[in-house]
Amino acid sequence: MNRIFTVVILAAVMASTHAQQPPTQPPAPQRQQPTDIVTTITGEAGLPPRLAIPEFIALSKDAESVAIARTITQVLFDDLTFEREFALIPRDVYSTIPAATSFDDVPFDRWRELNADGLVVGTVQKTGTGVKVELKLFNVRTRQTAYGREYAGSAANPRLYAHQISDELHQSQRGLHGIARTKLVFDSDRDGERMGGTVENRGVKELYIADYDGENQRRVTVTKTLNINPSWSPDGRSIAYTSYRRGGGQIFVSHIYQALLDELTKGEKAGENWLPAWSPDGTRLCFTSTRDGNAELYVMNRDGSNVRRLTRNPGIDISPTWSPAGAQIAFVSDRGGDPHIFIMDADGGGQPQRLTSEYSDRPTWSPAPYNEIAYSARTGPGNDIKVIDLASRQVRQLTFGEGTNESPTWSANGRHLAFMSTRAGKSQIFTIARDGKNTRQLTKSGNNQQPNWSK
Amino acid sequence: MRRAWSMVTVLMLVMVLGVAACGKKQAPVSRPMPPPVPPTTTPSRPPAPPEPVAEPTVVPPEPVRDDAISSASLDDLNRNSPLKPVFFDYDSSDLTSDAQRALDENAVTLKKYSSWAVTIEGHCDERGTAEYNLALGERRSVAARAYLVSLGIPADRLRTVSYGKEFPFDPGHDESAFKKNRRAHFVITAK
Numbered sequence: 001m002n003r004i005f006t007v008v009i010l011a012a013v014m015a016s017t018h019a020q021q022p023p024t025q026p027p028a029p030q031r032q033q034p035t036d037i038v039t040t041i042t043g044e045a046g047l048p049p050r051l052a053i054p055e056f057i058a059l060s061k062d063a064e065s066v067a068i069a070r071t072i073t074q075v076l077f078d079d080l081t082f083e084r085e086f087a088l089i090p091r092d093v094y095s096t097i098p099a100a101t102s103f104d105d106v107p108f109d110r111w112r113e114l115n116a117d118g119l120v121v122g123t124v125q126k127t128g129t130g131v132k133v134e135l136k137l138f139n140v141r142t143r144q145t146a147y148g149r150e151y152a153g154s155a156a157n158p159r160l161y162a163h164q165i166s167d168e169l170h171q172s173q174r175g176l177h178g179i180a181r182t183k184l185v186f187d188s189d190r191d192g193e194r195m196g197g198t199v200e201n202r203g204v205k206e207l208y209i210a211d212y213d214g215e216n217q218r219r220v221t222v223t224k225t226l227n228i229n230p231s232w233s234p235d236g237r238s239i240a241y242t243s244y245r246r247g248g249g250q251i252f253v254s255h256i257y258q259a260l261l262d263e264l265t266k267g268e269k270a271g272e273n274w275l276p277a278w279s280p281d282g283t284r285l286c287f288t289s290t291r292d293g294n295a296e297l298y299v300m301n302r303d304g305s306n307v308r309r310l311t312r313n314p315g316i317d318i319s320p321t322w323s324p325a326g327a328q329i330a331f332v333s334d335r336g337g338d339p340h341i342f343i344m345d346a347d348g349g350g351q352p353q354r355l356t357s358e359y360s361d362r363p364t365w366s367p368a369p370y371n372e373i374a375y376s377a378r379t380g381p382g383n384d385i386k387v388i389d390l391a392s393r394q395v396r397q398l399t400f401g402e403g404t405n406e407s408p409t410w411s412a413n414g415r416h417l418a419f420m421s422t423r424a425g426k427s428q429i430f431t432i433a434r435d436g437k438n439t440r441q442l443t444k445s446g447n448n449q450q451p452n453w454s455k
Numbered sequence: 456m457r458r459a460w461s462m463v464t465v466l467m468l469v470m471v472l473g474v475a476a477c478g479k480k481q482a483p484v485s486r487p488m489p490p491p492v493p494p495t496t497t498p499s500r501p502p503a504p505p506e507p508v509a510e511p512t513v514v515p516p517e518p519v520r521d522d523a524i525s526s527a528s529l530d531d532l533n534r535n536s537p538l539k540p541v542f543f544d545y546d547s548s549d550l551t552s553d554a555q556r557a558l559d560e561n562a563v564t565l566k567k568y569s570s571w572a573v574t575i576e577g578h579c580d581e582r583g584t585a586e587y588n589l590a591l592g593e594r595r596s597v598a599a600r601a602y603l604v605s606l607g608i609p610a611d612r613l614r615t616v617s618y619g620k621e622f623p624f625d626p627g628h629d630e631s632a633f634k635k636n637r638r639a640h641f642v643i644t645a646k
Contacts, residue, residue: 202622209513220513226621228585247574248616249589259514272617274589288590290597295590316590332587339587361584376584383584406584420585450585 056122079166190446214442240276264304310348538641548594572645580633592617599639
């Protein structure tokens, strides 16, 4: 009797719910989205916070959801490891701790036994259009949510969820501009295509992009010729580069998500144009041109208009890089004999000041708050990556004679560099932390050169 | 008995609501309205989720097709080119006496075939950086061109292009390879 009564009450409630809601309205989410930032988790005695990231919980038990949960967990672990802001508790230690099935049954005592300060718990649920990922960073001592957020989108690339979560955890907990969603562009001959119309049957070089960790490598040019010197626009939507598709080197800007191509040095018959470098505000490019008979630096608007010459010197002037505020340009000149790095005002006024006295090329100015220039210096038969502090003029070396090491480029937060090295045989792209630790090889197929890291 | 009575009431309520839900004519039943939602409670829908994690698709603009840049008959000519390459010393674009001799012979050939147009390619060995070598290769091609112009070859027949160290002729990493790769190389582009 009691049971029947309960069932009927339930039926009444369900019926009334049905009556109140038109069928087109989606069901209300079960959970409110927490506020963005609540607290910051700290480590003990000034140490980095100890973080544990158990496998994300697949709320829908199908194989795809489970695989997505696994990928997000692994990539998030790698992303957080890369910046070394958290002390990540190794994952093989987690196996003794029972897995939570939701945010409500997290065994905090057990995580506290592992000495975890913070615990990242995430759920993955398939939706009609893709996937919903919910994340909470718990303070293990207080069991409070320190950071929580919900993400919804396509299930096509689960790594992106991890990258976004990593960037947000770094920002909210450590005040750090994470770079997990940045990309590298570089040239490569990996596809083995050959140029038409030449005796030597030369291999072409096309541009490729990759995630910061080397994943998702994709080709972005199809020109059957030489494409080099790629450079991301500050908004990460366009790539300026040198292409030989018209014969000699000319500067193009490829809007890679729109299938649009701008020919910035179109109609410039005299000379070649190389090494475009975006101004920090993305409105102009500095580049090298031989249009007046010698390699000089010029600046132009991003549509190719308003070309102005910056250097007037019988030597070679090449490889420009802008200071973070855009007021100065560092470049390479062999006006003193060997190529050295110089700094001049971005309007070309004044006398350029020499910065290095060793054989050096491809300066790249660090983002703030660092005030450094990385470059490639001749140290023996090959080159090594060095960094000069502009205030103290002290030089530190990051690579030490393994192969040749060229074309350094800073990550947007100034904590890492990518560069080309022949240490593994062919030319490959590597990343290295600013203190010289944590070297990683990102490419393996073909020759890969001249990396540029997006902002 | 009281229980049974309330059960009947509930069943009736279910039937009434069910009829209403099926969209048939409204039953004239008076029942208490639900209390109005106080404005201070949390909104019934969560704030809009952050912008979806998604990125646009890469589309390579303006692909180049093979047929636009191939020319078989010129390839045959270039395969056994009568125009000699010009070699340079390390990190130099100065024309050695050997280089000048090669250019003297090339000038004779170019005068004989006065309709030929030529591209002079500047190349470097792998020891300089890729960036600096673009400019060094350009100096080598320009030096060769200037010498030919001084011998009376019209400048408009001689284009220059620098490939830096991008296209080594010998892929080796020793001086014998470097020597072959520091050159101005001639390609006939029209005859």
